[in-house]
Amino acid sequence: MELQLVNERRRGPYAAKRLSEFAARCRRGGLAVTPQRLAIIKALLGSGEHPRADAIFAAVRIQHPHISLATVHRTLETLCDIGEARKVTTLHDSARYDGNMIPHHHVVCVKCRRIRDIEIPRLDRILAGQSELGEFTVLGSSLEIQALCEDCAAKRANRTRKPRR
Amino acid sequence: MELQLVNERRRGPYAAKRLSEFAARCRRGGLAVTPQRLAIIKALLGSGEHPRADAIFAAVRIQHPHISLATVHRTLETLCDIGEARKVTTLHDSARYDGNMIPHHHVVCVKCRRIRDIEIPRLDRILAGQSELGEFTVLGSSLEIQALCEDCAAKRANRTRKPRR
DNA sequence: AACCAGATGATAATTATTATCACCTAGGTG
């Protein structure tokens, strides 16, 4: 079997480990360890639901009634920046459409958001053979590769070479 | 080579073919063939940029100065419904986060938007070996499988069995 | 204990998308 649902049981120990390392990882990323950040990462690691910002907000509010929704949004983005979380969806701020209905996938520049089509015949073959996945009936799929395009890589290199100070 | 950028040259003939079949496909989908819809699919097929609604709006406006932005949004969604276009991003109306940083992918129910993690070790192996892709430097990737969960499939079956009339 | 860069809370601003509704038109019907 090529595709399989992830075993949920592994989540507990994994979350505990991640949580115990969190303070150290914040400091490594140059971030202060605040009660809000702890509460947010805890809520995120404790959820298998791929929650939205407002769900995290609701969960965290129980212990931190004064926390602001803006803080939750900001913190989740920050966590993604230091590699403590990832966004399941949308690298883009608005929907993008594609008229090409031939099966294909996408590379997206995370900086300028340019998109190029790519083909991965072997992946399409794997997916074509899989119409059921646990309790799900497969309808379609799309692979998105996050990348840096030439132009943006060049710009970034310039900035790295001579950081303003 | 497992992954490769799609050759752009193929787009012209492909677009011409799709365009010539468009009216028939609309009727098959029970849709009227309006000048607006024609203009929008034409703009979409003519673009390799995976455009946003507002870009399509700008393009179409040149020939149809009175078209409404709402029509463009509506039409693009309609085109997706009848399989004439697809959304490159965001099945969701808001961002969703994941605390699990172990490489994995997602199945999403297109109805209730429930998400489950899946593992595809073979895909991860393909991707791990690919740090360059044409002019792009690969940073990460995520596969999203669109599906229908058990519950939503059951609900849909009920509706299909007894369509109200 | 004091300091301050960075974090937070409160709120306003922004922006993509959807809803509403009066009017219009594609495409069948007599």
Add this chain to the structure above:
DNA sequence: CACCTAGGTGATAATAATTATCATCTGGTT
């Protein structure tokens, strides 16, 4: 070919997620 009507459109308001702003607060270092 003129007419009819379900469905489509334009204009605009409403909604809702996210981001910006800014005064205040605090983690962590001195």
